[in-house]
Amino acid sequence: MELMISKKKVSLLLIISMLVMILSACSSNSNSKSNNVDNTNAGSKGSEQESVPVELDIFVNHPWFPVKEWSGSIPQLITEKTGVKLNVTVAADDKQLPLMIASGDLPDLIFTSTELDRLADSAISYSWNELIQKYAPDFKVDATRIAINTAADGNFYTIRNNFATQEEWDASPNAIISPGALGFRQDIMEELGNPALRTLEDLENILGQVKAKYPDMIPLLLDKNWGSYYFKYQFGIPTVTTNLYEQDGVVSYFVNHPNTLDYYKYINRLYRNGYITGENFAFKDTLRDNDYVQKGLVFAEVDNVNDIDNMNSQITLGDNYKLTHLVNPLGTDTKYYNASVGWSGVFITKENSNPEASIKFMQYMFSEEGQKLGFWGIEGKHYKWNEEKQYPEILYKQGDSEYINSEAIGFWGLMSNSAALDIADPNYDSAKVKKAVKDTMVLVPELGLLIPKSDSEEGVILSKLEAMISTEEVRIFMANSEEEAEKYYQDMLAKAEQIGLSKYEAWLNKKYAEVKPLFGK
């Protein structure tokens, strides 16, 4: 009898668990089916912009993207204007998109800054030129953007954001870029008698005084990435958007730049004098330095200009511990090489349920109205235009990430924004830093196109070069004398040559000759 009951129990358990699985499978299948039906129905009505919006699945290949839903007043208004509603999936890691591409299981839209080569393929994505011709003939894309986004087959499969033509930069004099910056403790500066800080030598002197007066303090801390970007910029070495520079018609890699050795020697001197700690070169992530600053252990910090602002907003020890931005550049030969050809773009995949609605949606996002709505928000609610100084004045609390994320301010604008749309409130110190760097900007988008495919011979050389330099640089920085630093630098050049630097540079110059005419040069 007992045996029978036990058998029944086990069978019941099995039946229940099977039912749960079958039901869950059915329910999600029926969900996805009904979605598809909705899409097709809405798709046919999409062009008429009726009340039922077209639903498109978008995969955002940026794991840091904090907006996970198409909600808030900005997305709502975009839906009203375009008749498109997005179902958002944000990548959990960088392997997810390659998996989707390899399996062929693609969403309607993909917003990404990586895997661009693989997605720019007629088997995977619709070309925009084809869709524009068919569904949106009035969508005008300027020739430079077409040139920099055109794939090897002559089509363009996306238009990347964060690029601006010379005309756009000229038309927007207050537009800024977000460079590396130096922030320092004003209270300590005052105790030192506010010494002048106009040159790289001044910085060395001040750091020396800080070290003598506050032996427990770290005089200078460098962010893992922005530390080197900032000092390279001071020496006029290409950085951030490109590692290449052109001199007398010849394109070269930054290690060969005439100022590179001076830059290495300078950092080495800072290290040897004890102004930078050895531990600083071992930082594995970009948040490590923030901890030190927030604990008030650092006199000066080099980081991205926005990160310094973000850090300041998190410092609770007192206003004295906050960092003051150094506005003026320290180098004598500063140049910001802007080789950006855009950063991230939207691809309309071949699995797209409504290519017509998709390209029209992108047309709106690229329009002036769409860019401002996506990037700045709703005029009168999120910003108001300051006529006098020509900048958008924000109407919410700066740094209120909860509100910014819930309203999706700025995030969807990244699908299409021009770099010249980034205009900061000039009343902020950080905006002055950005403006000062922008004033030294040299536009070289042609250098931004000189990127070899990762699986090509040059691509392999480049990745080997980058790996080698990242280890060799630390040796140079931590050398025991200037002679030793110079020797290590020469060793690094010899190793670069062994890896194939000349071959890579030859490819660069060949490719440069091909892309130069695209920019009328």
Add this chain to the structure above:
Amino acid sequence: MDYILRRWRGRTLEDWVVDSVNMFLLLLVLIVTLYPFYYILIISFNEGTDAARGGIYFWPRKFTLDNYETFLNDHKWRIGFLVSSARTIVGTLLGVLFTSLVAYGLAYKQLIFKKVYFPIIIVAMYFSGGLIPYYVVLRELQLLNTFAVYVIPTMLNLFFLLIAVSFFNDIPDELQESAKIDGANDLTIFYKIILPVSKPLLATMSLFLGVGQWNSWMDSAYFVRNENLRTLTYRMIEIINQSTMPIDPVGSAIASSMNTTTTFSIQITAMVVAILPIICVYPFLQKHFVKGVMLGAVKG
């Protein structure tokens, strides 16, 4: 009590020294093991910006429940909790049942083609087709975007299959023979005789499969698009990802200009919310690991 007192009275100096050193070392291991959990717990109860100042080691400095409120008020986290619980219960149950059933069959001494099955299992255990073929298989089986993708592929755990086979092999044949004489069939023997004496095995399997089910986030990220099927650990990864800056400089400048970082406290709270339920299960199953249920099962 008497026994303990007698033991303590008869101790030599050497015993004292050895025990003290042992205790000291074990205490150290205990602290090193438990302190990280304690640390994340106190940070999760501390106000976010204040926690960023550091210096919190033993108690929250500015106590708050705000961090938890953020999660408990968010329906996504509540759904995540339900999905994670459901997959853990159903997945563990099916995994243990199915794996032990297959193992019982394989442990049968007269099983034909026995020599064929084992190499297949060993090969499948060490080599896999990789993520993409696995994805394609799941798609062909219509498992993508369903709850079943969490529990069906994990029903047969090859590692525990081998352990279970060797465990069942050690059970004396006399147990089964006596049941057979009493008229039980194979299934009855399995459920009434074998499973009850295999509690340590079942508990170990349940714990490992359960923890595996609870902690798994990759299947939720890769094989599911329905937001209502996301697990709790997937939500945790989402929160942690928000603070991971892109590697490329342009991307990192854009991300930092958007000020996307979440406070350390929120990240930590996400971890606590995600791991606490499974930690609570541990003590109840732990005793089964050390219990020798088989001792004295057969006398003679």
